[in-house]
Each structure stands twice: as structure tokens, then as C-alpha cells.
Amino acid sequence: MSNLKDKLVSSYIAFEDHLEPDSPIHDLRNEAMKVFEEQGFPSKKEEAWKYTSLKSLEKTDYSIFPKQQEKHTELKDVRKYFLHDIDTYKIVFIDGVYSSFLSETTHDSIDVCLLSSALNKPKYQPVIETYFNKIAKKDSLTSLNTAFAKEGAYIHIPKNKEVEKPIEIINFSTGNEAAVMLQPRNLIVVGENAHVQIIERHQSLSENAVFTNSVTEIFAEKRAYADYYKVQTDNPSASLIDSTYVSQARESNCRVHTFSFGGKLTRNNLHFYQNGERCNSTLNGITIIEDKQHVDHNTLVHHTAPNCESHQDYKGIFADKSTGVFNGKVLVDKIAQKIDAFQQNNNILVDDRATINSKPQLEIFADDVKCSHGCTIGQLDEEALFYMRSRGIAKKEARALLMYAFANSVLESVKIPELKQRINKLIAKKIGVSLGFQL
Amino acid sequence: MAKFTEDDLKKELETKEYEYGFYTDIESDTFPVGLNEDIVRAISKKKEEPEWMTEWRLESFRYWKEMIEPEWANVHYKKPDFQNISYYSAPNKKPKYDSIDEVDPELLETFNKLGISLDEQKKLAGVAVDIVMDSVSVTTTFKDTLAKKGIIFCSISEAIKEHPELVKKYIGSVVPQKDNFYAALNSAVFSDGSFCYIPKGVRCPMELSTYFRINQAGTGQFERTLVVADEDSYVSYLEGCTAPMRDENQLHAAVVELVALDGAEIKYSTVQNWFPGSKDGKGGVFNFVTKRGLCEKNAKISWTQVETGSAVTWKYPSCILKGDNSIGEFYSIAVTNNFQQADTGTKMIHLGKNTKSTIISKGISAGKSQNSYRGLVQINSRADNARNFSQCDSLLMGNECGAHTFPYIEAKNKTAQVEHEATTSKIGEDQIFYCNQRGIDTEKAIALIVNGFSKEVLNKLPMEFAVEAQKLLEISLEGSVG
Numbered sequence: 001m002s003n004l005k006d007k008l009v010s011s012y013i014a015f016e017d018h019l020e021p022d023s024p025i026h027d028l029r030n031e032a033m034k035v036f037e038e039q040g041f042p043s044k045k046e047e048a049w050k051y052t053s054l055k056s057l058e059k060t061d062y063s064i065f066p067k068q069q070e071k072h073t074e075l076k077d078v079r080k081y082f083l084h085d086i087d088t089y090k091i092v093f094i095d096g097v098y099s100s101f102l103s104e105t106t107h108d109s110i111d112v113c114l115l116s117s118a119l120n121k122p123k124y125q126p127v128i129e130t131y132f133n134k135i136a137k138k139d140s141l142t143s144l145n146t147a148f149a150k151e152g153a154y155i156h157i158p159k160n161k162e163v164e165k166p167i168e169i170i171n172f173s174t175g176n177e178a179a180v181m182l183q184p185r186n187l188i189v190v191g192e193n194a195h196v197q198i199i200e201r202h203q204s205l206s207e208n209a210v211f212t213n214s215v216t217e218i219f220a221e222k223r224a225y226a227d228y229y230k231v232q233t234d235n236p237s238a239s240l241i242d243s244t245y246v247s248q249a250r251e252s253n254c255r256v257h258t259f260s261f262g263g264k265l266t267r268n269n270l271h272f273y274q275n276g277e278r279c280n281s282t283l284n285g286i287t288i289i290e291d292k293q294h295v296d297h298n299t300l301v302h303h304t305a306p307n308c309e310s311h312q313d314y315k316g317i318f319a320d321k322s323t324g325v326f327n328g329k330v331l332v333d334k335i336a337q338k339i340d341a342f343q344q345n346n347n348i349l350v351d352d353r354a355t356i357n358s359k360p361q362l363e364i365f366a367d368d369v370k371c372s373h374g375c376t377i378g379q380l381d382e383e384a385l386f387y388m389r390s391r392g393i394a395k396k397e398a399r400a401l402l403m404y405a406f407a408n409s410v411l412e413s414v415k416i417p418e419l420k421q422r423i424n425k426l427i428a429k430k431i432g433v434s435l436g437f438q439l
Numbered sequence: 440m441a442k443f444t445e446d447d448l449k450k451e452l453e454t455k456e457y458e459y460g461f462y463t464d465i466e467s468d469t470f471p472v473g474l475n476e477d478i479v480r481a482i483s484k485k486k487e488e489p490e491w492m493t494e495w496r497l498e499s500f501r502y503w504k505e506m507i508e509p510e511w512a513n514v515h516y517k518k519p520d521f522q523n524i525s526y527y528s529a530p531n532k533k534p535k536y537d538s539i540d541e542v543d544p545e546l547l548e549t550f551n552k553l554g555i556s557l558d559e560q561k562k563l564a565g566v567a568v569d570i571v572m573d574s575v576s577v578t579t580t581f582k583d584t585l586a587k588k589g590i591i592f593c594s595i596s597e598a599i600k601e602h603p604e605l606v607k608k609y610i611g612s613v614v615p616q617k618d619n620f621y622a623a624l625n626s627a628v629f630s631d632g633s634f635c636y637i638p639k640g641v642r643c644p645m646e647l648s649t650y651f652r653i654n655q656a657g658t659g660q661f662e663r664t665l666v667v668a669d670e671d672s673y674v675s676y677l678e679g680c681t682a683p684m685r686d687e688n689q690l691h692a693a694v695v696e697l698v699a700l701d702g703a704e705i706k707y708s709t710v711q712n713w714f715p716g717s718k719d720g721k722g723g724v725f726n727f728v729t730k731r732g733l734c735e736k737n738a739k740i741s742w743t744q745v746e747t748g749s750a751v752t753w754k755y756p757s758c759i760l761k762g763d764n765s766i767g768e769f770y771s772i773a774v775t776n777n778f779q780q781a782d783t784g785t786k787m788i789h790l791g792k793n794t795k796s797t798i799i800s801k802g803i804s805a806g807k808s809q810n811s812y813r814g815l816v817q818i819n820s821r822a823d824n825a826r827n828f829s830q831c832d833s834l835l836m837g838n839e840c841g842a843h844t845f846p847y848i849e850a851k852n853k854t855a856q857v858e859h860e861a862t863t864s865k866i867g868e869d870q871i872f873y874c875n876q877r878g879i880d881t882e883k884a885i886a887l888i889v890n891g892f893s894k895e896v897l898n899k900l901p902m903e904f905a906v907e908a909q910k911l912l913e914i915s916l917e918g919s920v921g
Contacts, residue, residue, distance in 0.1 A: 047511070334838055349853040352820065358848040360859070367835035367865045377818075377850045377857040 004058045004181075005040050009033075011064045012147055025119060028133055032146035039140035051325040051357040052267055052296045057239055062181035062211050064148075066095040066173075075102060078172060081203050086418050088199075089167040091153045095174055096182045098151060111156040112167055115185055118154040127156060131189055131219055135245040135273060142243050145215040149185035155198070156188075159221075162195040166416055169198065171214075173238075175206025186216040190224040190252075197227045197416060202234055209237045216244045220252035222276070227255050227415055233262040233426060236291065243269040250276025250305070257414060258285040259423055260295045261430055271300040272310065274336075279308040284410045286423075287316040287324055288403075288430045296325035303336040312343040315407045318354035329361040330371060337366050343373035348380065348406060380406075400431045473522045476500060479627050482526060486596045486631075489603060499616040499626030506620045512782040513811040513843055516751045519690045519725060526628045526661070584644070591636040592647055595663050598634035605636055609667050613696040613733045613759070621692040621727040621753075625661045629694070632663035637672040637703070646901050648677035662693040668703035668738075675706040675901060689714075689724045691749075697732035697740055701762065704739040705732065708900050709756075710908050713748035720778030720807075723750025730754065736762030736791070743899045745908040746773040746783060755813065757786035760794035760822075767796040770896040774912060775808030775840070784814035784845075789822040789855075798829040801893050804840040811843040818855040825852060831861040834892055 012033050019026055041058055042049040082090065089112045092102040098114055105113045118124040119132075136142045153169045171184055190196050204210045220226050232240060240263050246254050260266050272281045287295045301310040316324045326345045347356045360373040380402045388398035407427065414420040470478065479500045483493040508518060585592050591602060598606050616626045637643055668674050678695075691713065699705050707730075716723025726749035732740035742756040758767030769785040787796035796816065804810040810833065818825045833842035844861045866888050874884030890897075893912065897905055 337838070347850075349850060349855065352853050353851075354853065355849070355851045357850075358846075358859075360844075360846060360861070362833075362844040362861060362863055363841070364833070364835065364843065364863045365838075365841040367838045367840070369835075370864055372860070372862040373844070374861075375846070375848055375857070375859040377848065377855055379853065379856070 004060070004062060005036075007061075008064060008144065008148075009037055015065075015148060023119075024129065025132070029147045029149075032133075032138075032143035035138055035143040036140050036147060039143075042140060048298060048327065051323070051327075052265070052294065054265075057211055057265070060179055060209060060211070062179045062209070064181050066097075066180045066182070077205070078102065078170075078203075081170060081172075081201065083166070083168060083199060083416075083418055083422065087165050089163075089165060090170065091168070092170045092172065093151065093184065094172045095180060096151055096171070096184065099172075110158065110161055110163060111154060113154050115152040115154040115187055116150060118187070124154075127189065128187075131217065132187060134217070135219070135247045135271075136215055136217055136243070137245065137269075137271065141213055141241055142215050145183045145185055145213050145243070148183045149215070150183075152185040152187070154187050155196070157190045157194040157196050157224075159191040160193045161191065163197070166197040166199055166419075169200045171202045171212065173202075173204040173206075173208075173210040173212075175204055175208035175210070179209040179211070181211045181213070184212070184214045186214070188216065188218045188226070190218070190220045190226045192221045193223045194221070195225045197229075199229045199231065199416070199419060201231045202238070202240055204235055204238045207235060207237050210234075210239070212238070212240045212242075214240065214242045216242070218244065218246045218254065220246065220248045220254050222249045222251060224249070224252045226253070228257070229414070229416070229419060230256070230258045230268070231419075231423070231426075232258065232260045232266055235262060236264050236293070238263050239265040241267045241269075244271070246270075246272045246281070248272065248274045248276065248279040248281065251278045252276070253280040253282075255282035255284070255413070255415075257410070258283075258297070259426070260285065260287040260289065260297075261426055262289075263293065263295075265294045265296075267296045267298065269298045271302070273302045273304065274308045274310070275304055277305045277307045279305070281308075281310040282413070283310070283312040283314075284413055285314040286407045286410050286427070287314070287318075288407075288427060289317075289322040289324070290319040291322060292320070293322045294325075295323075297327065298325075299328040301330050301341065303330070303332045303339045303341065306335065306337045306339070308336065309340045310342070312345075313410055314345045315410055316345070316347040316356065317350060317403055317406070318347065318356055319350040321351075321353045323355045324357070326356075326358045326360065326375075328359070328373070329363065330373070332362075332364045332366050332369055332371065334365045337368040339366065339369040339371065341369070341371040345373075345375045346406070347375075347377045348403070349377065396432070400428075403427075403431055470525050472525045474500075474524070474526055474628065478526055482628055482630065486599070488596070488599055491603075491607065492599055495611070495616070496627050499623050500628075502617040503620070503623035503627055506617070506623055508620050512753050513809065513813070513845070514751050514753060514780040514782050516725065516780070521624070524690060526630070588641050588644065589638040590641060590643055591634065593634055595629070595632040595634045595665060598665075602634070602636070605667065606634065606665065609696065609698050610663075610665055611696075613698060613731045614694050614729050619729060622694050622729040625663060625692050625694045625729070629661045629663035632665070632693070634664075635666045635674065635676065637668045637674045639669045640671045641669075642672065643674040646675045646677050660689070660691045660693070662691075662695075664693070664695040665698075666696070666705060666707070667698045668700060668705050670700045671702040672700075673704045676708070677901065678707070678709045691724055691726045691728070693728045693730075695728070695730040695756075697730075699732060699734050699738035699740050699765075701736045702738060703735075704741075706741045706901075707732070707743070707756070709742075709744040709746075710900075711744065711746045711748050711752075714750075715748045715775075715779045716750040716777065718777045718806075720750075723779070724748065725750060726752045726754060728754040730756035731759065731786075732757070732767070733759045734762055734765035734767060734791075734794075737764045738762055739766040739768070741768040741770070741899070742785065743770045743896065744772070744783075745896070745900070745912070746771065746781060747912065749781070750779060752779075752781040752783055754783045755785055757788070758796065759788045759790065760796065760825075761790045763791040764793045765791055766794070768899075769796075769798045769800070770899045771800045772803070772893045772896045772908075772912070773801070773810055773812075774803045775805070775810045777806040777808060779806075779808040781809070782811040782813055784812045786815040787817070787827060788815075789818045789825040789827070792821070792823045793825070794822055795826045796828075798827070798831070799895050800829075800831045801896055802831070802833040802842055803836070803889065803892070804833070804842050805836040807839045809841045809843070811845060812861075813845040813847075815847040816849070816857055816859070817847075818850040818852050818857065820851040822852055823854050825855050825857075827855075827857045827859075829857075829859040831859075832892070833861070833863040834889070835863065835865050 713724035
């Protein structure tokens with residue numbers, strides 16, 4: 001049926017030949033491939049994909065193993081994509097291959113390096129066995145990634161270590177070939193009491209189509225703190241399916257912010273599993289898109305232990321023919337009493353042809369809980385606009401101001417000042433104004 | 440006084456038996472089990488229906504054969520064997536009664552046990568009751584009063600014979616034959632139901648009401664209701680259900696169609712109290728109902744429902760807001776206890792300009808029950824200035840039940856304003872403490888809080904019905920509230 005599926009299935013046979021047959025990961029890959037072969041790409045008939053179609057991706061002839069020609073990507077070309085005003089650790093991939101000269105990794109008390117070395121070196125074997133593919137959902141797309149997973153970021157922060165500077169994970173695609181498919185796989189383990197901030201970005205450097213099927217697993221141990229930012233500002237020919245799975249041990253705090261401004265089709269699967277008491281989870285997002293862009297946020301917070309909190313706040317501004325989807329689920333198990341879960345999704349439709357489909361869900365099996373969700377679809381307040389215009393603020397600026405204010409609650413919770421400024425600029429650019437001040 | 444604890448309440452609830460579980464021994468004319476074209480023809484023949492109706496039924500049956508049972512709802516049950524159901528059952532003594540004295544005394548006794556004595560209702564409430572007992576209308580009261588205004592209120596089979604032009608025009612216009620599995624089944628085999636037509640500009644002077652009962656063991660109940668309100672008319676329609684106790688699961692697949700023409704208003708209230716199954720989850724009614732209303736220009740449809748019964752409920756009273764300035768409302772209380780499962784909610788489809796809809800849904804789950812709200816609010820691209828407000832609150836009692844919310848919100852128009860809010864909580868200890876402190880014991884305090892929780896919806900019911908609804912809430916939750 002699906003061209004891309006057939007291609008992937010046959011490519012796997014070739015890919016398998018190059019692998020070491022006795023590694024434990026090998027069986028995992030075979031199993032994962034079997035799952036993908038059975039299920040294929042999800043269709044709109046599946047409830048979770050009701051509003052997002054992958055048909056256009058399936059029809060495109062993506063190259064599965066990008067040619068690894070050593071065309072130099074100069075630092076000056078890509079510098080603007082880094083958070084350059086502060087010092088950071090960097091893990092940079094170009095067409096899925098690690099670029100050592102653009103990166104800045106470390107093994108000094110913390111591990112900020114590559115998944116490929118972690119998979120192959122015996123030193124890391126215990127970590128891989130404990131964590132790799134342990135919380136990733138066994139659905140078809142994640143399985144596809146597992147089968148082909150070769151490269152990605154490997155970050156391991158040991159106990160009681162506070163990482164002094166943020167870590168950037170950047171995936172570039174050069175567009176040397178017409179269309180490429182990338183499948184990065186990241187593994188992040190934050191040890192007991194450790195503290196880390198991570199920024200992830202996907203960026204294509206040409207107009208050629210790229211399809212990224214990325215999977216990230218994050219493990220936060222006892223009292224760990226992990227702050228994860230996803231900046232999605234790719235160009236309009238790029239599609240991204242990002243699946244992020246977070247497992248939290250007791251008293252840990254995990255925050256994931258997703259800023260979706262670019263790309264043709266973006267799907268974010270963000271799943272949190274709280275496995276200990278007094279966990280705190282934050283899932284925030286700002287989506288501002290136009291043209292025919294499509295952004296789908298699919299979130300799940302699974303509360304399996306008592307006394308936990310979760311907080312979701314997604315804002316969306318949709319212009320032109322763009323489509324936004326929010327599908328959030330809060331699941332509270334029977335034993336997870338005293339949960340405080342909040343879920344909010346606010347949307348603004350700017351143009352008549354824009355569409356928003358929102359489905360905030362609660363599934364609650366415990367009685368002593370405080371769970372609520374709210375969802376709104378509306379417009380900018382005409383009275384507020386009038387107020388500003390009557391005081392000499394042009395319509396465009398007034399609208400922009402209101403949109404800023406709308407997204408501000410999410411922006412405010414960004415803990416890296418430089419990143420906040422960067423996103424501020426991105427929003428200003430997106431709305432098409434430059435305000436003479438910073439919010 | 441000994442403290443009435445939550446455990447006591449729970450115990451009391453568990454032992455609370457279904458009060459309306461009795462079986463009236465009236466000889467019934469029942470068809471053999473199974474379903475095929477011959478049975479469909481036989482039903483139609485039995486009802487002395489014209490040729491077009493028989494054809495319509497057969498067409499529906501052919502659609503149904505092609506369809507598969509839906510599985511998407513958040514309920515789990517053993518699927519009924521559709522070939523093991525008798526599709527027609529009617530009380531045997533057929534002649535129609537002119538006055539209430541002629542009605543089988545045994546039947547009257549049944550109603551008395553339900554506390555809905557016809558005489559009393561006639562006098563006190565001014566309600567015309569079209570009683571459907573195992574599918575055939577037994578008596579229709581107040582028909583004369585209504586006839587003077589030009590209002591037609593009769594059983595659907597009578598309407599097919601006497602007002603074929605109206606039935607032909609509107610039946611299947613809101614819920615098409617192939618709308619869904621159960622609607623198709625109903626269209627093929629519906630046994631009886633009510634038909635109501637309010638002429639132009641007429642305000643129906645009384646609440647119209649129908650009581651459905653499932654009586655014969657192993658018979659499915661397939662009701663078909665059609666309410667047509669012509670331009671600028673008004674009608675308030677009540678539907679109430681109680682069913683006797685049975686061990687087998689009984690199937691109830693009804694279809695209700697409302698048509699509100701320009702400027703008309705229909706208020707449709709339901710109290711549903713089918714047998715919910717025993718406290719260990721045995722028996723109970725399967726309630727798979729399709730209810731939908733169509734609003735033309737400036738029309739208004741208001742659904743109010745109190746759902747306390749059925750083992751499995753699958754029901755989404757919906758409004759299609761086709762005309763400009765039309766209004767749809769949905770007020771619901773769904774109570775589940777023991778092993779009951781309910782998946783209920785509404786659909787508001789905004790097509791016309793300046794359309795408004797309000798959804799207030801209150802779910803109360805106790806025991807080991809599962810209660811889901813599933814709703815759709817759809818704003819289409821031409822529905823300028825559409826407005827929706829939804830509120831879904833769930834109350835959980837005990838830690839073995841579940842409350843779920845699945846709202847779907849789809850907006851394609853930039854002028855749309857949609858708000859959705861949902862909360863899930865239990866009765867706050869501080870609230871109970873507050874009441875206790877002021878000399879209100881725990882049981883009363885809980886009753887008070889639940890009453891307050893559902894007030895918004897209860898208030899929407901007509902007076903006579905509100906009393907019964909409150910009684911039902913008590914029966915379903917008395918003691919369990921904790």
C-alpha cells in the first residue's frame with residue numbers, strides 16, 4: 001500500500017546486515033520492525049490520528065540513508081541557529097551524522113555525547129540495559145525509530161550534579177539529496193538530585209523536503225530536575241514527528257516547553273509517566289503558524305502515584321489555512337489520590353480558513369483528586385483593540401501586543417533568559433512587527 | 440446519634456434494591472426470536488402499515504445488515520445476540536380504550552406501583568400521558584383538548600395510518616436510516632412510539648409525556664419518536680422510563696427525531712430509569728439511543744436528561760443548528776452506581792450564522808461504575824459569530840469508580856467563540872465539615888451538596904418532572920453519596 005513503508009521495510013534488511021548480530025539491541029530492533037511492518041503508518045481512522053494525515057509523507061520518496069558526503073557546513077552558516085550569546089554544550093548532527101567540529105561534548109563528570117558510542121561501548125552497557133527503549137511506547141512510529149535508531153544524543157547526569165550551562169541538541173539537514181528521512185534517537189538520564197537544562201532543535205538548511213521521526217526518552221530520578229525546550233522553527237518543506245517520553249521518579253520535576261512556529265507538518269507526542277509520589281510535571285507550548293502549516297500536539301500525563309501535580313498550558317494562534325490540533329489526556333490511576341492536574345488550551349483563529357480541533361480529555365479513576373481542564377477558541381478582544389487604537393497605537397501593533405499578552409503566560413515560564421529573548425524575537429517576527437521593548 | 444459514615448452510606452447503597460422491579464403478568468403477543476426480512480415484513484403487517492413504510496423498513500434492514508456494531512464508546516459489555524431477540528411484543532388485549540376504566544386493572548396496578556397513577560396525573564399535573572407498555576399505546580388521554588388546538592399527539596403507528604404525509608416527510612429526515620448501527624436497526628424494526636405535530640403558531644397548553652416500559656422478558660424495545668414543531672410553535676415534551684427487574688440484558692435502541700421549523704421551540708426532557716442491573720453487575724438494560732434535533736431559523740431545541748438507570752448507556756442527544764440565530768441546549772445529569780457504565784453527551788453542530796449552544800453536563804459516579812462525557816462542538820466555516828459554552832463537572836464517590844471526559848472541539852470560523860470547562864472532584868471534606876459544624880449530619884450534608892451540584896440541570900426540568908427526578912436521584916444515590 002504505502003510506498004514509504006515498503007521502502008523502509010526493504011531498507012531494514014540492508015541495514016540489519018551492518019549490525020552486530022549479538023548485541024541485545026539487535027533483538028529489540030527486529031521486534032520493533034515487526035511491529036512497524038504489521039501496523040504501518042497510522043491512518044486517520046485511528047483515534048489518536050483523527051485530525052492528522054500522514055498520506056503526503058507516505059507518498060514522498062524520502063531517502064532513508066542520506067549519502068554521507070563530507071560537504072563542509074561552515075560554522076558561520078549555522079551559527080545563527082545556536083544560542084550563541086551564552087556558552088553551551090552542543091551536540092550537532094548533520095543529516096543524522098555527528099559533526100565533531102561544530103559540537104562541544106564532554107565526559108567530565110557528566111556524559112554529554114553520542115548514542116552510537118553509548119550503544120557500542122561496554123562501559124555504557126548497564127545504562128543502556130536499564131533505560132534504552134524502556135518507556136518508549138511500542139506504537140508503529142516509535143518502533144520504526146527503534147528499528148533504525150543509530151545516532152542521537154546521549155546525556156547522563158550523575159547523582160547530585162548540577163550542569164552549569166544548557167545543553168543544545170541540534171539536527172541539521174543539508175538537503176544534498178531531494179528528500180531525506182532522519183530518525184534521531186535521544187536518551188537522557190538525569191540522576192538523583194541532578195539538574196539539567198536542554199534545548200532541542202531541528203533545522204534544515206535548504207528547501208528540500210526532510211522528514212524527521214525523532215524519539216526521545218527522558219528519565220528523571222529521585223528529586224531530579226529536567227528542563228527541556230523544543231524549538232520548532234523549520235522551513236515549510238520539513239515535517240517532524242517528535243515522540244518524547246518522560247519517566248519521573250518520586251519528587252522529580254520535569255518541564256517540557258514546545259515552541260512550534262515552523263514546518264509543514266509537525267506532530268508532537270509528549271507522554272509523561274509519573275512513577276513516584278510528589279512529582280511535578282509541566283507541559284507548555286506556544287504554536288503560531290500560517291499558510292498551510294499543521295501542528296498537532298498529543299499529550300498524555302499518566303499519574304500512577306499519589307500527591308503529584310501536572311500542569312499543561314498550550315496557546316495557539318492560527319492564521320491563513322493553518323490547522324491546529326490539541327489532543328491532551330490526563331489519566332489518573334485508582335491509587336493516585338490527591339492529584340492536582342490542570343490542562344488548558346487556548347486558541348485564536350486569525351483567518352476564516354484556519355481550523356482548530358481540540359480534544360482535552362480526562363480519565364479519572366481516583367476519587368480524591370482535583371482535575372480540571374479548560375479550552376477556549378476566540379478572537380482578540382475588540383474593546384481592548386479599540387482602547388489601544390484610541391491612544392495612538394496602530395492596529396497592527398495593537399493586535400501584536402494582544403497576541404503577546406495571550407502567549408505570555410507560557411513565555412514567562414522559560415527559565416533561560418537568552419532563550420526567552422530568542423523566542424520573543426521569533427514571535428515578533430512571526431506576528432510581523434518589531435516592538436520597541438521587551439516583554 | 441451515631442455518626443453516619445461514608446462506609447455506612449456505601450453499605451446502604453449496595454443493599455438498596457431496585458424499587459421498581461416487578462413484572463406484570465399480561466398475556467403478550469410475542470414474535471419468534473431472530474431477525475430477517477420476513478420478520479420485518481411481519482412487523483409491518485401486524486401494524487397494518489402502508490406499502491411505503493414496509494419498503495422503508497426493509498431498506499433500513501438492508502443497510503443494517505451491512506453495518507458493524509460500533510465499539511468506540513468507553514463501555515464494555517457482552518454484545519447482544521441480535522438473532523436471539525424477539526422483535527415484537529404487544530399486550531394481548533388489543534382494543535383501544537376510551538376511558539381509563541376499561542384498561543386492564545393489572546396494568547393500572549403497575550402504574551400505581553410506579554407512583555404515576557393516571558388519574559392523579561390527569562388531575563394534578565394536567566399531563567396527557569401516552570403510555571407505551573411493551574410497544575403498543577394503551578391509552579391516550581387529553582387527546583380532545585389537544586385536538587381542538589390542532590395538535591396531533593398519537594402513537595407513531597397511528598400517525599403512519601392517519602397522517603402519512605407528515606410522517607413520510609419527516610421520518611428519517613434528522614436521523615437517516617443508515618446513520619448508525621442502532622438507528623438502522625430501529626428503523627427496520629421499530630415497534631411503536633410517539634408522534635407529535637404542533638401546527639403553526641400554536642403554543643401547546645400542556646406538557647406532553649410518554650412512559651416507556653420494558654415488560655416482556657427477552658423483548659427488545661425499539662421506540663421511535665418524532666416531534667415536529669411547525670413555525671413559531673412551542674412544545675414541551677417529557678419522556679420517562681422505568682423498567683422491571685430482569686436477569687438477562689435487555690436491549691433498548693430508540694430513535695428520537697425533533698424538527699423545529701422557523702421560530703419554533705422544543706423542550707425535550709427525559710428521565711431514564713431503566714433497570715441498572717443488580718449490585719453485582721448482573722442484568723440490566725442496554726440503552727443505545729440516537730436522539731437528534733434539527734433547528735431551522737430562530738428555532739430552539741433544549742434537551743434535558745436525568746440518567747440514572749441502564750447497565751450500559753450510549754446516548755448523545757444532539758442539535759443541528761442549521762438555521763441562522765438558532766439555539767441548542769443540553770442539560771444532563773448522569774448518575775452511575777454499582778457496575779453501571781454510561782457514555783453520554785451531546786453534539787452541537789453549528790451551521791447557521793449567530794447560532795448559540797450551551798452544554799451543562801453533570802456526572803456522578805459511585806460504586807464500581809464508569810461515567811463518561813463525550814461531546815462534540817463543531818463550528819463550520821459559514822457559521823459566523825457562533826457561540827458555545829460547555830461545562831462538564833464530575834463527582835466521584837468511592838475509589839473504585841471512574842469519571843472520564845472526552846470533548847471534541849472543532850472550529851473552522853474565526854469569529855467562533857468556544858469555551859469548554861471540565862472539573863473532576865469529590866465532595867470536599869471542608870464542605871462536609873462546614874455542614875457538620877452547623878448541625879447538619881453527614882448524610883444530609885452530602886444530599887445537600889449533590890443537590891446543589893445538580894441544581895443547574897434539575898432547574899431546567901418542568902415542575903412535575905423535577906419532583907420525580909429528585910426522587911430518582913435519591914433512589915440511585917441514597918446513602919452512597921460519600
